[in-house]
Amino acid sequence: MMRLSVLLLIALVASGLYLVRTSYESRRLFVEIERARNDEKQLLADEKRLDAERQAQATHLRVERVAREKLGMRMAGPDITVYVSDARSASSASGALR
Template identity: 45%
Template sequence: MTRLNLVLLLVLVASALSLVHQQYEARRLFVALERANAAADRLASDHEQLQVQKRTLAAPARVQQLASERLQMRPIHPGITEVLVLPIGSSSGPAGTGAAGPVQRLQGPVAAPAASRPPLVSPEPRP
């Protein structure tokens, strides 16, 4: 009988220690989960803030201002437009260089004849 009581006491102590350990692990994992959730919230907030900054920096007015100030770009004007016209019918030049023969260089506003203009169609939607 004493032996049985001793075995049961050892099982009870082991069970109690196991229960304490499981509660400790549950608390530790809960704290880790809360920290991970807080980090995820911070990252989501940072992502939204970066998206707002990206939209602000990519605003058309800002891009145009930077292009004119930093790059000295200016709006297109028909008087300074240069159009290169390739001869019709030649798709590749000698030795595969891609040259199509002599190139006509036209200065100023150029209107192509109606027959050589491509028709205005909307592009096919991509799947």
């Protein structure tokens, strides 16, 4: 009878230690899941903010202003437009008409 009591006591202590270990592990995993959820929320907020910034940076007026100010570009008009014709294409086109 004494052996059975000792065996049951060892089983009880082992199961108690296993229960404590699994409880600790489940708490640790729960905290890790919550951190991952918070990271996800932060990343989604950053994505929305960056998308809004990208849209603000890509407006037509801003692109035009940057092209004018930083790149020195200007609107093309008939006074600065140069038309170039290829002599070979012109002669082959006129030869085809004959």
